[in-house]
Amino acid sequence: VVPATARLPRSFYSRPTLEVAESLLGRTLYRETEEGLVAGRLVEVEAYCGTEDPASHAYRRLTPRNAIMFGPAGYLYVYFTYGMHHCANIVTFEEGTAGAVLLRAVEPVEGLDLMAARRGLSDLRLLAKGPGRLCQAYGLTRQNNGSDLVTGDLWVGEQRVQRGPVLTSMRVGVKPELDKPWRFFEDSPFTSHRKASVNLLA
DNA sequence: GACACGATGGGCT
């Protein structure tokens, strides 16, 4: 059952990246297409802080791939990696700062059959655990790069449901010397890399 | 043009 909740306005995303990342946790990510509706509660995200963050794709300069991150907040940045996976981010902060929040995992809520069909498996815990799996479950590819979360077929609802405290850790897959404790997650069977859950901000 | 390298995930030990 999809809760009757309005989508988040652009002003939600037009804030400092770490604030947006923390406050996205527990909110529901929706996508409605011809295939149907899928929804999942965000349980894991990571903040990437543009030209101030050597782990960000936007660290060096604006390029054709990362251009969307330099624009206004509330748009989707999707990139392709390892020859087979997509990762989706929500652009944050003010135009020109290139902040983004990587969507790493959701707890599936609605459209489980559609997610399972797109993923080619039915294990609930594996539908959207990890950024590549999340993109596959939502059907997101480079074609969705630049999608507007304020008006488009992908959006985040205002309602927030938290099943536990917001934990933080170093980010996943980032060289330690470049990293910051900018991963925000909930201890959940739907969160990836639970063993790497060192809370360095506590 | 050439080349090195992933903000990963599935399979196997």
Place this chain on the structure above:
DNA sequence: GCCCATCGTGTCT
């Protein structure tokens, strides 16, 4: 936990 497929992208020549 370890291995590695696979290809778009950025950077350098």
